[in-house]
Amino acid sequence: MIQTENLGKKFNDFWAVDNIQLDVKAGKILALLGQNGAGKTTTIRMLTGLLRPSRGWARVNGHDVVKEASQVRSSVGVLTEQHGLYLRMTAVEYLDFFGKIYRLDADLRKKRSDYLLEYFGLAEVAKERIGKYSKGMKQKLALARTLIHEPPVLLLDEPTSAMDPESARLVRDEIASLRSSKRAIVICTHNLAEAEMLADEIAIIYRGKIRLKGTLDALKDKVLGSAEYEVCFSAPYNVSKLKIPASMEILEKTTSTLRFRTENPAKDNAFLLSELSKEDAPILTLEKTSRTLEEVYLKAMTEVNREMQ
Amino acid sequence: MxxxxxxxxxxxxxxxxxxxxxxxxxxxxxxxxxxxxxxxxxxxxxxxxxxxxxxxxxxxxxxxxxxxxxxxxxxxxxxxxxxxxxxxxxxxxxxxxxxxxxxxxxxxxxxxxxxxxxxxxxxxxxxxxxxxxxxxxxxxxxxxxxxxxxxxxxxxxxxxxxxxxxxxxxxxxxxxxxxxxxxxxxxxxxxxxxxxxxxxxxxxxxxxxxxxxxxxxxxxxxxxxxxxxxxxxxxxxxxREIDTISLKWIWHTFRTSFLGEVQTPLEWYQAQVRGSLRKMKMPLILLSALAILGSIGAYHITSALMPAEIIERAAFSEGEIKNALNEFQAAAGLPSDEIEITFGFIFTHNVQALLVMFLLGLLSFGILGELAFVINIGVFGALFAVLEAFGLPATTLFLAGVLPHGIFEIPAIVFGSAGVLYFGAVMVTPNPSRTMGEVFIHAISDWLKIGVGIVLPLLFISALIEVYITPKILLYFTQ
Structure with missing residues (x-):
């Protein structure tokens, strides 16, 4: 659905985005992460046909972003950083206007508009001027606009920014429900928990270049190393006498826990459990320790910064 | 639709x-x-x-x-x-x-x-x-x-x-x-x-x-x-988010467009002037055709519209001509005493005329500039018609009095005006790779390249001939 090859954008002498390779298939959600000014919005704008790539190419829903920009824009729903609402209109008028732009017939416009307003909890204020809405309501309406024509490609720049936790949750659920076999979604966000929750694939952009890309698990393995496991004991236990395979890297050893890393958990964990059973150790739990995207991101950024210096 | x-x-x-x-x-x-x-x-x-x-x-x-x-x-x-x-x-x-x-x-x-x-x-x-x-x-x-x-x-x-x-x-x-x-x-x-x-x-x-x-x-x-x-x-x-006028950028863009990478004047002619001429090929062809058609048209219009009583008289006294000239000068805001026809006067006058054409073109995407061009060129045809109507040897006077310097002056006008037409055409043509400001600077630079490289030298030679050679040839043929 979204393919790019060596995509780059130069402003004067500065490459804002360089050598971006993306391949987002239908049914997948890609999260673009990065600092402010990393090139996320520039990438989204190129994918919308708003910015002309300085080099490389991009195809969205089968259309070239330069040669078929109008078709590209018909195929995408874009949520921009600024909500972009006309404050003198009502929500009903606003959605109807965008429905007309995407050439939906009157019945479908009404149906979609009613559904979206209801879903986002805006039905009661649908006939009020948008200027009276709160920030969160505006963001919800902007998202409703993005969805009015049920586009096969969604490009969402900070979809939950300025929203209260409840609304943000609602929007996240909506985005998750939008995942379908016929739709590709790209989300730019600073909210790492959101990305972790929604994305099938994550790309970390730094100074215009994708420094890391892959599934969350792959990124965790790549950045933080192999998976980590932890054994907790219900009573103090001396693990020193335990026979530990060489392939296991011990990270922490106390009388209450044993934390280790292994590249072959199936084999090593089974071996460890049998050893602990033999020793009659008071095992409480053995579980994979959770590693967050935040850890991945921060470590990746530290490494990239070190490389750049 | x-x-x-x-x-x-x-x-x-x-x-x-x-x-x-x-x-x-x-x-x-x-x-x-x-x-x-x-x-x-x-x-x-x-x-x-x-x-x-x-x-x-x-x-x-x-x-x-x-x-x-x-x-x-x-x-x-x-x-x-x-x-x-x-x-x-x-x-x-x-x-x-x-x-x-x-x-x-x-x-x-x-x-x-x-x-x-x-x-x-x-x-x-x-x-x-x-x-x-x-x-x-x-x-x-x-x-x-x-x-x-x-x-x-x-x-x-x-x-x-x-x-x-x-x-x-x-x-x-x-x-x-x-x-x-x-x-x-x-x-x-x-x-x-x-x-x-x-x-x-x-x-x-x-x-x-x-x-x-x-x-x-x-x-x-x-x-x-x-x-x-x-x-x-x-x-x-x-x-763009901020209002800034970057004089440095403007100068850099203009300089790059005007000089490019050249080191010597010869290289400049070969690379830059030739490049601009190539861009102006179509305006040059159009204006050359317009020059011919304009002259012929002006000749026919003048012949047809000239009042019969003027043609009938066919001659004016020196005093009448001087009075008419003074009246014209006064109307045009020129000093009423006799104008001294010097090289400097003719050269600066012609340069001024081309600058006015350019400024008019600048304000009207070339249209008024080209109108001025047609009027300028039309003068030749009209002059020919007037001379003919008075029973004077128009061809001889034209060949002796206009052609010697006209060989240089007319192409100078055509080149200068082609630059104006090119400017107008470029301004109304989409150019996704450049901003409007860049297009403007490059168009001005192209016009200046032609102006400095071709038009000014031609006007310089033309003014020299008009002052020092044309009068002698005219005198030789009319005596």
Missing amino acids: KEKFLPVWLLAQRELKDQFRDWRILFPLLILTFIFPPLMNVVAGRAVSFAHQYGGELILDRLVPFSILIIGFFPVTVSLVVALESFVGEKERGTIEALLGTPFLDWQLYLGKFLVGVIFPLLASYSSIAFYLFMVKKQDLALPPTNLMIELLVLAAAHAFLMVSGAIAISTQSTSVRAANLLASFIVMPVAILIQGESVLVFWGNDHLLWLAIFAIMVMAVLLIRVGIAHFQREYLLG
Whole structure:
């Protein structure tokens, strides 16, 4: 659905985005992460046909972003950083206007508009001027606009920014429900928990270049190393006498826990459990320790910064 | 066709609704539409009474067309406000990206905004005129003749088209509403001058000239729309955030375009001048053809229109010629004493003439510059016709008196004018890889390359020949 090859954008002498390779298939959600000014919005704008790539190419829903920009824009729903609402209109008028732009017939416009307003909890204020809405309501309406024509490609720049936790949750659920076999979604966000929750694939952009890309698990393995496991004991236990395979890297050893890393958990964990059973150790739990995207991101950024210096 | 224009109307419709909800637009428009006509009526009446007190012959009937012109113009001024902020206003309000991200084509967005700028103020303008005409009728004054009435109504529309087309072009190229408002003086001042000229034409009652003025305004409006659409770039609207004039960038862009990487004047000629000439191939061919056709046309027109009594006399005394020349000089603002024909005078005069052509072209996307070119070239044909009509050996005089320096001067005019035509053509041609500013700087640079590299040397040689050689040849052949 979204393919790019060596995509780059130069402003004067500065490459804002360089050598971006993306391949987002239908049914997948890609999260673009990065600092402010990393090139996320520039990438989204190129994918919308708003910015002309300085080099490389991009195809969205089968259309070239330069040669078929109008078709590209018909195929995408874009949520921009600024909500972009006309404050003198009502929500009903606003959605109807965008429905007309995407050439939906009157019945479908009404149906979609009613559904979206209801879903986002805006039905009661649908006939009020948008200027009276709160920030969160505006963001919800902007998202409703993005969805009015049920586009096969969604490009969402900070979809939950300025929203209260409840609304943000609602929007996240909506985005998750939008995942379908016929739709590709790209989300730019600073909210790492959101990305972790929604994305099938994550790309970390730094100074215009994708420094890391892959599934969350792959990124965790790549950045933080192999998976980590932890054994907790219900009573103090001396693990020193335990026979530990060489392939296991011990990270922490106390009388209450044993934390280790292994590249072959199936084999090593089974071996460890049998050893602990033999020793009659008071095992409480053995579980994979959770590693967050935040850890991945921060470590990746530290490494990239070190490389750049 | 209808499908293509539906989005234009859709956009216009939304914004028109928005305008109806904006008291900042509604209020001044209502004042200009319904308060101004009675005010104008009272002032006109007072003006007539005042004139009568001192034996003046100001008649209210004659003031009616002028009043319609002014009354029709005032509501149209609102169009400037609306159009100036059409794109850049949306940019400031943060709504532009959502709009640009829709499948609207560039020209649909542009024309939609154009309609918004024109429709509302023009409707107000016509309402205002209608209101005024109603008052005129009530006072038993004569309404203007139908032809003049149509002209005045079309003129109101032409003003709206001109101002809106110019304002939208500014709006697409500005980084803030403030910057757009500052640039609006480039519209306000010419339009103010235009209104003064039109007022003269209305009082004069010359219908043909008024129609010509309307036609010229419409052509300018169409050209401005064309320029605006040609340089409309979504990227530009999203890209720049801060108002800065970078003189360093302007100089760097110009220098790179003018000099390139060359080291010597020869290299400059080979690379830069030749490059610009290659770009101007088509204007050069067109203007060469126009030069020939213009001369022939001027010859035939002059032959046909020359008054019979002048031809019959076929000779004038030296005193008559001198008087006529003095009168002409006085009319043209030249010193009435004899002009000393020196090399410096001819050279600077020719350079000035080409600069004027360029400036005229600059203001009118080449049109007025080319008009000046046709007039300049036409002089040769007209001169030939006059000489022939007086029974003088026109061919001999032409070959001896014009051709020696004309060989250099005429190509210089053609090259200089080709640069002007090229400038106009480049400005109205889409160029997605450059901003409007870049296109402008490169076009000026191309014109200057031709000017410095070809036109000035040709004019220099031509002036030398005209002063030192042509008189001798002319004397030799005429003695």
